[in-house]
Amino acid sequence: MTEPQAEALVDLDxxxxxxxxxxxxxxxxxxxxxxxxxxxxxxxxxxxxxxxxAGAEWLGVATGAEALALRAAGDxxxxxxxxxxxxxxxxxxxxADVEVTASSAEQLAEILAGTSxxxxxxxxxxxxxxxxxxxxxxxxxxxxAAARAQAAGRxxxxxxxxxxxxxxxxxxxxxxRQERTFLDAVEQLRAAGVEPGLRHxxxxxxxLVRPSxxxxxxxxxxxxxxxxxxxxxxxxxxx
Numbered sequence: 001m002t003e004p005q006a007e008a009l010v011d012l013d014x015x016x017x018x019x020x021x022x023x024x025x026x027x028x029x030x031x032x033x034x035x036x037x038x039x040x041x042x043x044x045x046x047x048x049x050x051x052x053x054a055g056a057e058w059l060g061v062a063t064g065a066e067a068l069a070l071r072a073a074g075d076x077x078x079x080x081x082x083x084x085x086x087x088x089x090x091x092x093x094x095x096a097d098v099e100v101t102a103s104s105a106e107q108l109a110e111i112l113a114g115t116s117x118x119x120x121x122x123x124x125x126x127x128x129x130x131x132x133x134x135x136x137x138x139x140x141x142x143x144x145a146a147a148r149a150q151a152a153g154r155x156x157x158x159x160x161x162x163x164x165x166x167x168x169x170x171x172x173x174x175x176x177r178q179e180r181t182f183l184d185a186v187e188q189l190r191a192a193g194v195e196p197g198l199r200h201x202x203x204x205x206x207x208l209v210r211p212s213x214x215x216x217x218x219x220x221x222x223x224x225x226x227x228x229x230x231x232x233x234x235x236x237x238x239x
């Protein structure tokens with residue numbers, strides 16, 4: 001069999017330096033490096049270890065399989081998983097101490113039905129990206145369901161989050177609208193008797209250029225791997 005003729009060399013020191021630069025850009029917020037899709041092809045386990053060594057309080061993944069792979073690789077720190085198809089095995093994630101995301105009242109009900117434990121759940125509100133999350137009346141239903149579940153001791157609501165659509169265009173009017181919508185959703189959750197826990201909205205671009213969105217935690221993806229979210233944005237990240 002012919003041996004592979006190409007290989008990728010990943011500089012973990014550069015990765016850790018990128019995370020340090022991103023932390024300096026958002027010094028008051030916790031940091032969640034995103035390691036979905038095999039850490040964007042860089043290798044899930046070594047990148048996750050490097051992130052923790054660099055002080056990352058959280059790791060973010062898309063799927064339950066990725067979260068469980070982190071646990072299998074030995075990671076024991078806080079992990080948030082945010083995508084799940086109907087019928088997903090939420091019980092395994094809860095048993096592995098993975099925090100899961102509810103993007104609708106129906107999904108929250110599925111999470112509760114899938115485990116006998118008290119799951120730690122973060123709520124996703126759609127503020128304009130139109131990629132997962134609850135919007136309008138769906139958000140109202142999710143807030144009501146979350147308040148009931150927490151009051152009954154069936155779930156612990158630990159966070160609320162969303163995602164910018166145009167943060168790599170700092171002057172785009174959608175950014176202000178999304179941030180206002182998100183803060184309104186936080187207040188709606190509080191009004192329902194649920195403390196929001198971790199509030200997070202900022203992606204890589206917003207971490208670099210929109211300090212008002214840093215809140216409690218920033219999620220850093222593309223910039224942590226040394227790529228600018230947009231060629232017009234400049235910061236101290238390296239390849």
